[in-house]
Amino acid sequence: xxxxxxxxxxxxxxxxxxxxxxxxxxxxxxxxxxxxxxxxxxxxxxxxxxxxxxxxxxxxxxxxxxxxxxxxxxxxxxxxxxxxxxxxxxxxxxxxxxxxxxxxxxxxxxxxxxxxxxxxxxxxxxxxxxxxxxxxxxxxxxxxxxxxxxxxxxxxxxxxxxxxxxxxxxxxxxxxxxxxxxxxxxxxxxxxxxxxxxxxxxxxxxxxxxxxxxxxxxxxxxxxxxxxxxxxxxxxxxxxxxxxxxxxxxxxxxxxxxxxxxxxxxxxxxxxxxxxxxxxxxxxxxxxxxxxxxxxxxxxxxxxxxxxxxxxxxxxxxxxxxxxxxxxxxxxxxxxxxxxxxxxxxxxxxxxxxxxxxxxxxxxxxxxxxxxxxxxxxxxxxxxxxxxxxxxxxxxxxxxxxxxxxxxxxxxx
Numbered sequence: 041x042x043x044x045x046x047x048x049x050x051x052x053x054x055x056x057x058x059x060x061x062x063x064x065x066x067x068x069x070x071x072x073x074x075x076x077x078x079x080x081x082x083x084x085x086x087x088x089x090x091x092x093x094x095x096x097x098x099x100x101x102x103x104x105x106x107x108x109x110x111x112x113x114x115x116x117x118x119x120x121x122x123x124x125x126x127x128x129x130x131x132x133x134x135x136x137x138x139x140x141x142x143x144x145x146x147x148x149x150x151x152x153x154x155x156x157x158x159x160x161x162x163x164x165x166x167x168x169x170x171x172x173x174x175x176x177x178x179x180x181x182x183x184x185x186x187x188x189x190x191x192x193x194x195x196x197x198x199x200x201x202x203x204x205x206x207x208x209x210x211x212x213x214x215x216x217x218x219x220x221x222x223x224x225x226x227x228x229x230x231x232x233x234x235x236x237x238x239x240x241x242x243x244x245x246x247x248x249x250x251x252x253x254x255x256x257x258x259x260x261x262x263x264x265x266x267x268x269x270x271x272x273x274x275x276x277x278x279x280x281x282x283x284x285x286x287x288x289x290x291x292x293x294x295x296x297x298x299x300x301x302x303x304x305x306x307x308x309x310x311x312x313x314x315x316x317x318x319x320x321x322x323x324x325x326x327x328x329x330x331x332x333x334x335x336x337x338x339x340x341x342x343x344x345x346x347x348x349x350x351x352x353x354x355x356x357x358x359x360x361x362x363x364x365x366x367x368x369x370x371x372x373x374x375x376x377x378x379x380x381x382x383x384x385x386x387x388x389x390x391x392x393x394x395x396x397x398x399x400x401x402x403x404x405x406x407x408x409x410x411x412x413x414x415x416x417x418x419x420x421x422x423x424x425x426x427x428x429x430x431x432x433x434x435x436x437x438x439x440x441x442x443x444x445x446x447x448x449x450x451x452x453x
Contacts, residue, residue, distance in 0.1 A: 042104075042105065042106040042107075043075050043076045043079050043080050043101050043102075044058055044073055044074070044075060044076075044104050044106075045074045045075060045076050046058055046074055047059075047061070047071040047072065047073060047074065047247055048071065048072055048074045049064035049066075049067060049069040049070070049071055049072075050069050050070050050071070050072050050349065051064065051067050051069030051070075052064060052066060052067045052069060054066055054067075055074075056071060058104075058106075059164075060161075060164050060166075060239065060244045060245055061244065061247075062243060062244055062245075062246045062247055070246075070247075070345070070346075071247045072247055072250075073104045073247050073248065073251055075102065075291075077291070077294050077295055080101045080102060080295050081294075081295040081296060083101060084099075084101045084102070084295060084297075085297075086262075086266055086297060089262065090262075094116075094117035095112075095113060095114060095115060095116045095117055096112065096115050096116025096117065096152050096155060096156075096252070096255035096259075097109045097112075097113070097116070097155075098116075098117070099254070099255055099258045102251075102254065102258070102288075102291055103156055103251055103252070103254075103255075104156065104160060104247070104248045104251050105156065105159050105160060105163065105248075106163055107163070109155070109159050110158075110159045110162050110188065111154070111155050111158040111159045111162070111184050111187070111188045112145070112151055112152075112154065112155020112156075112158070112159070112184055114145065115143075115144050115145060115151040115152060115155045115184075116143075116144070116151075116152060116155075116255050116259065117143065117259055118138065118139055118140045118141075118142060118143040118144065118259065119138075119139045119142065119143065120136055120137070120138050120139070120259065120260060120263035120264065120411070121136065121137045121139055121380065121382075122134075122135075122136055123135045123136060123137045123379070123380050123412075125379040125380060126375070126376060126379040126380050126392070129375060129379055130395065130396050130399050131399055131400075131406060132399050132404070132406050132408075132410060133406055133407050133408075134407075134408070134409045134410065135395075135410050135411075135412065136260075136264070136269070136409070136410070136411045136412070137376075137380065137382065137411075137412050137414055138256065138259070138260055138411055138412070138413050138414065139382060139414050140152075140256065140413070140414060140415045140416065141382060141383065141384055141385075141388070141414055141415075141416060141417040141418070142417070145180075145183055145184065146176070146179040146180045146183050146184075146207070147416065147417035147419070147420065148176040148179065148180065148385075148415055148416035148417065148420070149176075149253070149256055149281070149413075149415040149416065150176040150177045150179070150180040150416075151180050151184065152252040152253060152255050152256060153177075153180075153241070153242075153249045153250065153251075153252035153253055154177070154180040154181055154184050154185075154241060154249070154252070155184065155252060156248055156249060156251055156252035157169075157239070157241035157242075157245045157248055157249035157252065158181075158184055158185060158188050158190065158239070158241070160245060160248040160249075161190070161239035161241070161245055162188065164239065164245075166190075166237070166238065166239035167190065167191060168190060168191040168192070168193065168236075168237075168238040168239065169181055169185040169188075169190040169191070169192050169193075169238070169239045169241060170192065170193040170194070170195070170229070170232070170233075170238045170239065170240045170241070171194060171195065171229075171240060171241045171242055172195045172196075172222065172225045172226040172228075172229040172240070172242060172243070173194060173195065173196050173222075173225075173242075174196070174197065174200065174222050174277065174337055174338045174339075174340060174341070175196065175200055175201065175204035175207075175208075175337060175338050175420065176204075176338055176385075176415075176416050176420065177241070177242065178194045178196050178204070178207075178208040178213075178215070179204070179207050179208050179211075179420075181194060181213070181241060182194055182208045182209075182210075182211035182213040182215075183211050185211075185213070186211045186212070186213070190239075191214075192211075192213035192214060193213065193214045193216065193238065194208055194213045194214065194215045194216065195216045195218055195225050195228065195229050196208070196215065196216070196217055196218065196225065197217070197218060197220060197221050197222055197224070197225055197337075198217040198218060198219050198220075199221075199337075200217070200337060201337060201420075201421055201423045201424075202423070203419075203420060203421070203422055203423060204337075204420055204421070205217070207420060221331070221332055221340065221342065222332070222340055222341050222342070223329070223341065223342050223343045226242075226243075226341075229243055230243055246345075250280045250283075250284055250346075251284065252284075253280060253281045253284035253285065253288075254284045254285070254287055254288035254291070255288070256281070256284075256285055256288070256413065257272075257284070257285035257286070257287075257288030257289055257292075258288050258292065260272070260285075260411055261288075261289065261292055261297070261298060264409075264411075266297065266298060267298060268289050268292075268293075268298055268300070268301050268302070268303045269303055269409045269410060269411045270302065270303065270304065270405070270408035270409045270410060271303065271304045271305075271306060271359070271398075271404050271405075271408055271409070271410040271411070272285065272303055272304075272305055272306065272410070272411045272412075272413065273306045273308050273391050273394060273395045273398065273404075273410065273411070273412045273413060274305065274306065274307060274308060274391070274413045275308045275309070275339055275387045275388075275390050275391050275413060275415055276307045276308060276309050276316045276317070276339065276344070276347075276350055276361075277338065277339040277340070277341045277344065277387075278341050278344045278345045278346050278347070279307075279316055279344045279345070279346035279347045279348075279349060279350030280345070280346045280350075281413075281415070282305060282307055282346075282350045282353060282354075283346050283349045283350055283353050285305070285413075286303075286305050286353045286356075286357065289301055289303055303357060304357050304358045304359040304360075304404075305353055305354055305357040305359040306354070306359045306360055306361065306362070306394070306395075306398055306403070306404070307320060307350055307351075307354050307359070307360075307361035307362070308361075308362060308363070308364075308390050308391045308393075308394035308395075309339060309361070309362075309363040309364075309390065309394075310334035310335075310336040310339055310340075310363060310364060310365075310366070310369060310386075310390050311334070311363040311364060311365050311366075312332060312333040312334025312335075312336070312340075312365075312366065313330060313332035313333070313334050313336070313339060313340045313341065313342055314330070314363035315327050315328055315329060315330050315342065315343070315344055315347055316344055316347045316350050316351060316361060317361035317362055317363040318361075318363070319347065319351050319361070320351050320354050320355075320360060320361030321361060321362075324351075325348055325351055325352065327343075327344060327347035327348055327351070329342050329343035330342045334366060334369075334386075335366045335369060335370075335386050335421075335424045336366075336369055336386040336387055336389070336390050337386070337421070338385060338386065338387045338415075338416060338421075339386075339387050339390060359403075360398065360403045362394045362397050362398055362403075363390075363394070364390060364393040364394055364397065368389075368393040368396075369386055369389035369390055369393055369424075370389060370424065370425065370428050371389075371393065372388075372389040372390070372392035372393035372396065373386065373388065373389035373392075373418065373424075373425065374425075374428075374429070375392065376388065376389070376392050376414075377418075382414065383417065383418030383419065384414045384416065384417070384418050385415075385416040385417060385418050385420045385421040385424075386421050386424050387414075387415050387416055388414040388415065388416065388418070391412050391413055391414060391415075392412060392414075395410065395412050433445045433449075
């Protein structure tokens with residue numbers, strides 16, 4: 041049974057039926073899914089959730105599908121790890137990492153949103169799935185779309201990391217590399233979506249697609265023993281993940297799964313593409329587009345679709361926004377790896393480095409329970425670390441050669 045009441049404009053509140061549309065025809069505001077929370081409260085309890093399989097679909101009453109899930113049946117319920125060594129390095133008492141680098145088919149949180157989007161696309165009887173992507177979404181639509189039987193068109197910036205391009209091509213979609221940045225790609229895809237009846241997961245299916253991000257937040261609360269954290273640090277590209285994590289917390293509060301909600305939400309960006317954190321720092325709701333220039337390509341959206349709403353969430357929750365340099369991102373990737381054994385892509389370096397800044401500035405209290413969102417695996421962005429790691433020792437295949445190196449290691453000059 042579906043508990044979706046319809047779609048509603050986030051600006052003028054005009055209501056729409058459940059259709060593959062994403063923009064209000066009167067004010068051009070974005071559309072969002074509306075649920076019957078009274079009905080959900082009657083059927084979705086902690087005990088019901090706990091009895092279900094450990095996938096993102098354990099929260100299906102709060103997801104915008106009509107029937108049974110059809111895509112991503114093994115996605116979600118990634119680890120929430122108590123990061124004591126990283127906490128000590130950052131000077132904080134209690135730190136958790138929500139680790140979306142593992143347990144997803146394509147090793148990023150995008151499998152959450154694509155699972156929901158493609159399930160909905162099947163309900164709408166689309167046969168072609170498409171997306172504009174900075175990398176992770178391309179992998180997910182390519183992989184999950186292949187398994188679900190969709191014809192796939194994937195649009196990416198031509199300057200994307202080679203490893204990310206290969207990670208899409210292996211699934212043999214129709215991959216289109218566009219001479220431009222993500223914002224150029226997205227504008228082109230909007231034109232294509234208006235002409236062809238394709239399920240563009242982050243355009244005409246976007247209201248449903250974005251809801252999948254809520255499962256990241258649902259899991260955090262469940263894995264903390266059914267309570268919300270004091271702070272959560274979220275990487276921002278379009279800003280959608282941040283807004284949906286906050287929506288998930290509010291929904292669990294609305295249906296009585298958690299009794300109180302005092303979480304502060306923090307936005308993390310790279311300094312080379314920081315329209316959201318800049319707006320927060322300037323205390324304005326005007327998002328000024330920028331031209332991205334950062335190694336954190338998965339966050340390189342200069343004109344973020346949900347930027348305005350992300351700033352509203354941060355302000356409502358009492359959080360803040362911060363950004364970090366490419367050098368700080370690299371240092372944070374290596375710090376996370378050597379303290380907790382987690383290899384994150386550049387977006388994870390952003391969240392860890394921003395968390396460090398927020399702790400040092402007093403925005404995050406040292407005795408507060410903080411969750412850091414790590415959204416993608418470092419194997420996807422190895423190029424960012426070229427020349428930035430320690431070098432291996434080269435020896436000849438004999439014991440004397442090894443012991444010569446060992447002696448140098450033990451007795452450095």
